[in-house]
Amino acid sequence: MYDFDVVKPATVAEAITALGQDEAQPLSGGQTLIPTLKARLAMPSVLVSLSGIEEMRGVRMGDDGQLCVGGGTVHAVVAKEAQAHYPGLAGLAARIGDPAVRNRGTIGGSVANNDPSACYPAAVLGSGATVVTNAREIAADDFFEGMFATALDEGEIVTEVRFPIPEKAHYEKFIQPASRFPLVAVFVAKFADGVRVAVTGASEEGVFRWSEAENALSGTFNVEALSGLSLPGDSMISDLHGSGDFRAHLVAVMTKRAVGALV
Amino acid sequence: MTEVKMTVNGKPASGAVEGRTLLASFLRDNLSLTGTHIGCDTSQCGACVVHVNGEAVKACTMLAVEAEGADVKTIESMANPDGSLTVIQQAFQDHHGLQCGFCTPGMIMSASSLLKDNPKPTEAEVRHYLDGNICRCTGYHNIVKAIMAASGQDVSALAAE
Incomplete structure (x- = not known):
């Protein structure tokens, strides 16, 4: 790693001030950023550590019935504390990476990074959640803008994610065993007024909604409703782990399995 | 360099570290607690797992300065006080x-x-x-x-x- 300074603000306001410095970058759990720094793929002069900011941690039910997860909340805490309110989300959090990663990695870090194969973006988009930053609230549909790209401005951080709670939801992933990221994974959430299907790991554009499957499932919520539906492989990621066609095939299979787990 | 202080295996520990110093390096190089192994250095292998405030973490993927004030336990603290194995x-x-x-x-x-x-x-x-x-x-x-x-x-x- 190139060397850098680390500052440890205690409040969001102090963090935003610190992020105003030249070449400053936020550090949340560091489970992606630290390996990235080791590979010398980034060269910040200052890392602004968010892990000491108490107001960004924790899981609570909001007055409007939404589940509010602080941006600095680690996956292991979401796995435990969201279980009673939103088991589909807790189940996803409980299977990110491995236990040690889940004790450090945070939801805010994951959605801000928007790795095309990360788990959380599928839950955020699939739930129609709201991403809350220090400056504004952004609907999930407007937040994810492509591979490693989000609506966040320079120096803006994710302070909370607010999840509407569906009637039921399930996350099904096909693990790429070397990285333990999903090769392809699908989050299906059934709300009273419709179904959302979010896919991660597959597209060159990062997480996306499979609207054809959403329409079919909103009509009839069962596995048969998906029969015959497919996605083109040419817009999918194609690498040594799997071709675009294979990933497109997996999207349909994972969606069916997710629905199968819910009916 | 920044001075960090933490509790390691029940004893106070401190040292001067760079921002980029990993907890695994601090334990091994500053404190000579070489039981914490660095296998892959890419967060994959888990040879560096220690407990920070009671939770398992990969010491190669946490900065030493992030462990300021923490209670850290390494493999060296695992055996019973009389040296017998747990x-x-x-x-x-x-x-x-x-x-x-x-x-x-x-x-x-x-x-x-x-x-x-x-x-x-x-x-x-x-x-x-x-x-x-x-x-x-x-x-x-x-x-x-x-x-x-x-x-x-x-x-x-x-x-x-």
């Missing part, structure tokens, strides 16, 4: 849960976290929990067996493979 360590010895031993500190630290949360895990739960700990010698059979035995379960039906 139940988990003894089970690894009894069931041949290691060959070269490089991954063992991380395996033991992860196993103790697992058994704290889940005192009687199933074989599947043990295997799932060890997702982030890689052994390149023995395969995992005897490691899983050792952890099952350490939880007080009968492992005689787990045939050697």
Whole structure:
């Protein structure tokens, strides 16, 4: 790693001030950023550590019935504390990476990074959640803008994610065993007024909604409703782990399995 | 350089570190606690697992300055005060849960976290929990067996493979 300074603000306001410095970058759990720094793929002069900011941690039910997860909340805490309110989300959090990663990695870090194969973006988009930053609230549909790209401005951080709670939801992933990221994974959430299907790991554009499957499932919520539906492989990621066609095939299979787990 | 202070294995520890100094490096190079191994240095292998405030973390993927004020426990704190092995360590010895031993500190630290949360895990739960700990010698059979035995379960039906 190139060397850098680390500052440890205690409040969001102090963090935003610190992020105003030249070449400053936020550090949340560091489970992606630290390996990235080791590979010398980034060269910040200052890392602004968010892990000491108490107001960004924790899981609570909001007055409007939404589940509010602080941006600095680690996956292991979401796995435990969201279980009673939103088991589909807790189940996803409980299977990110491995236990040690889940004790450090945070939801805010994951959605801000928007790795095309990360788990959380599928839950955020699939739930129609709201991403809350220090400056504004952004609907999930407007937040994810492509591979490693989000609506966040320079120096803006994710302070909370607010999840509407569906009637039921399930996350099904096909693990790429070397990285333990999903090769392809699908989050299906059934709300009273419709179904959302979010896919991660597959597209060159990062997480996306499979609207054809959403329409079919909103009509009839069962596995048969998906029969015959497919996605083109040419817009999918194609690498040594799997071709675009294979990933497109997996999207349909994972969606069916997710629905199968819910009916 | 920044001065960091933490509690390591029950004793106060401090030292001057760079921003980029990893907790694993601080433990090994500043404190000479070389039981925490660095295997892959890419967050994959788990040989560097230590407990920070009671939770298993990969010491190669946490900055030393982030552990300021924390209670850190390493493999060196695992044995009983008289030097005898704890139940988990003894089970690894009894069931041949290691060959070269490089991954063992991380395996033991992860196993103790697992058994704290889940005192009687199933074989599947043990295997799932060890997702982030890689052994390149023995395969995992005897490691899983050792952890099952350490939880007080009968492992005689787990045939050697």
